[in-house]
Amino acid sequence: MEIHFKDDNGPVEEVINQLMKLSEGIRRPAIVREMILASLKAGQEDNGKVDLKLMNTSLKEMRFTAKVFGPYSHLKKVSVFGSARTKPNTVLYETAYNLGAKLAGSGYMVITGGGPGIMQAVHEGAGPDHSFGVNIRLPSEQDSNPVIKGNSKNIMYKYFFNRKVAFLKESDAIVVFPGGFGTLDEAMETLALVQTGKRNPLPIILMDEPDGNYWLNWIKFIKEELLEKNYISKSDMHLFDLTDSADKAIKIINKFYSRYHSIRQIKNCYIIRLKKPLEEEKLKEIKTRYSDILKTDGKICLSGALPEEVDETEISNLPRIIIDFNKTNYGKLKQLIDEINC
Structure with a gap:
């Protein structure tokens, strides 16, 4: 029989419902039902290639990711990218160690790729209790560093894309040290996803050593080859910050969350939830400076929780700003949030 996502699969629907009932504890049956149907459809469409194996492994990796990170969802986490080749007793290694220690001391958990170099330095500083590792199986067998190896919060992935989802889904901030292709790939994908609203x-903090020019050269390239040739917008340069100090990096992160709490899209509007109310004078300034990122006849206004946010009762008391955002300039949306936090 041909399987559909609509509720018209006859006895298959009955078996799926019975299976979920027997399994017990299924909290979102509508979603689980579609996942089962997707698996059945994939099985019917299999042509002998490796597609089923890829889908199967991806689902299992993402499920395990959610299981590992779930108990820590109430804690803010910072992902740190950087070279696996950075040696101990170097300035960058020491900076990464200090960053890990200061993040843990400030109540953050850290996420790294779980390998050596910058990743190990951050874990050494933060300690195993405050660390996650999201490692990748490579032909050269990159092993987990001794800090995170054997830790229940260390995950080994087969696929890079699942690993990247884990990094970005679970992170509240990103710090990028100098590194090779992998580090630059992680940095650029993060920027691309934020720039496009995904x-x-x-x-997003670019971290270098004092007087270092790794990121200065990168920024020079971005300005000369991307910005000047109109491949990106001027406001996209506000998506990231540059520093050479662990203290400054933490100050940037703390400031971002000083008033801003979170954001959610509802009915084509963006709802910014705040930890404390925004002053009327500040709201007027924002309305004037950011009118160009609004839809035609769009507005920026204060609000309480909307009916659609009923599923987030724990933050229902927080004040809101509603923005009729045109979804074309996420760099300037980041600027708006930065200004809210001033």
Whole structure:
């Protein structure tokens, strides 16, 4: 029989409902039902290639990711990218160690790729209790560093794309140290996802050693080859910050979350939830400076919780700003959030 996602699969629907009932504890049966149907459809459409294996492994990796991170959802986490080749007793290694220690001391958990170099330095500083590892199986067998190895919060992935989803889904901030192709790939994908609105705004911090020019050269390239040739917008340069200090990095992260709490899209509007109310004078300034990112006849106004946010009762008391955002300039949306936090 041909299987559909609509509720018209006859006895298959009955078996799926019975299976969920026997399994017990299924909290979102409508979604689980579609996942089962997708698996059945994939099985029918299999042509002998490796597609089923890819789908199966991806689902299992994402499920395990949710299981590992779930108990820590109430804690803010910072992902740190950087070279696996950075050696101990170097300035960058020491900076990464200090960053990990200061993040843990400030109540953050850290997420790294779980390998050596910058990743190990961050874990050494933060300690195993405050660390996650999201490692990848490579032909050269990159092993987990001794800090995170054997830790229940260390995940080994087969696919890079699942690993990247874990990094960005679970992070409240990103810090990027100098590194090779993998580090630059992680940095650029993060920027691309935030720039296009596929990931909510967050601090993206480029970290270098004092007097280092790794990121200065990168920024020079971005300005000369991307910005000047109109491949990106001027406001996209506000998606990231540059620093050479662990203290400054934490200050940037803390400031971003000083008033801003979170953001959600509802009925084509963006709802920014705040930890404390925004002053009327500040709201007037924002309305004037950011009118160009609004839809035609759009507005920016204060609000309480909307009916659609009923599923988030724990933050129902927070004040809101409603923005009729035109979804074309996420760099300037990040600027707006930065200004709210001033």
